[in-house]
Amino acid sequence: MGYHIFLVGEDNFNVCIERGVYGGIQSHGSVKAKQMNSEVIAGFAGIKFSDFAFFYVKNKGVYGLWKITCEPFYDTTPIWSHPEQIYPYRICFEPTVRKFSNPVAMADILDLRDKGKIWTFDLEVITKKSHHPITTNEGKELIRLLLRNNPIFANPDITSHPYLPSKKAPLPLSFECDRRGHLKYEGYLSAWFMQAFAHGKLKDLIGDYRDFLSSVPTSFNKVMDIFLTHVTTIDSVDILHKFTCVELKTGTVSEGDLNQIIKYENWLIRKLADGDSEMVQSILVGFDFDERVIDYCKRREAIDEKTVRLIKYKVSPEKNDLILEEFDI
Secondary structure (H helix, E strand, O other): OOOOEEEEEEHHHHHHHHOOEEEEEOOOOHHHHHHHHHHHHHHOOOOOOOEEEEEEEOOOOEEEEEEEEEOOOOOOOOOOOOOOOOEEEEEEEEEEEOOOOOOOHHHHHHHHOOOOOOOOHHHHHHHOOOOEEEEEHHOOOOOOOOHHOOOOOOOOOOOOOOOOOOHHHHHHHHOOOOOOOOOOOOOHHHHHHHHHHHHOOOHHHHHOOOEEEEEOOOOOOOOOEEEEEEEEEEEEEEEEEEEEEEOOOOOOOEEHHHHHHHHHHHHHHHHOOOOOOOHHEEEEEEEEEHHHHHHHHHHHHHHHHHOOEEEEEEEEOOOOOOEEOOOOO
16 A cells, blocks of 8 residues: 655645546657656556545645545546646545545644655655655654544545546556667656556565655655565564665666665665665666676675676567566676
8 A cells, every 4th residue: 555645736636636536747749758758657657546645735735635546547538727738647536534624734744854754755846746655654644644633533525526537548658669679768667667566566576565666855866766665564563674776777777877776775774774784675777787887796796795686678569568687696
């Protein structure tokens, strides 16, 4: 079960709640627009049925709580009044648990950030990104604050004019390649992984997991492509025992990419793992790997008995899918 915060203006928020639907922005025209669309799709691809949804309404605060009722889909039916934007990457949801009339103020969010209890919801880039996946622990903190602000029980509202799409097309993932076989847009590589995680796949490669987030902010103005938590439940007790950071490249993974994931690894060891380096797993995914990257990983494995895992991808045009193969160091 995942948790998501959706950014929305007050007018569109009212439409979303009345219709029980939210949509992501679609850009048009340039190569940059296509890259932006791939990144939006990557975020939505990680949303799954029964996830929880919050809304950050500009100048108001964080409202909750809703539950996702379908897999993300693509639809161009007009819903919102924006003349040039139809928000076609969509999810549907319904109110759940109880009615929370009073939102969580941004001052409370800032306080939680200062305490280290919320860290994936980056307020500095909040206006640049409409969908923010957060970890389970962060989601529970927001629910705690909603309960604190709304101590009197009230039944959840009903969706007054539910949106019932006649046809739900899948999210439009593109596996278009250049002449070398590289995916043209990194966002679609991320989207493939996020969709696979949402469907419970790749556990034989990555290990069992609970949270899986794309484009996760760090404190040095860089974002991890993918971040996962690994939690095992034993005798009804959840035990968090590992984190995974994944760096994605559509082409050849360079020494600079290696240095980047080492920074993420060290940051996670300090911030989340209490200095336990074995608690963080680092994975580089690419079409190929520079020899210096391979040499470093071999040397590190020999010295530390721990290395950065290298995974190659290739596109299967026949299956319109990706194939993964771990590089044997």
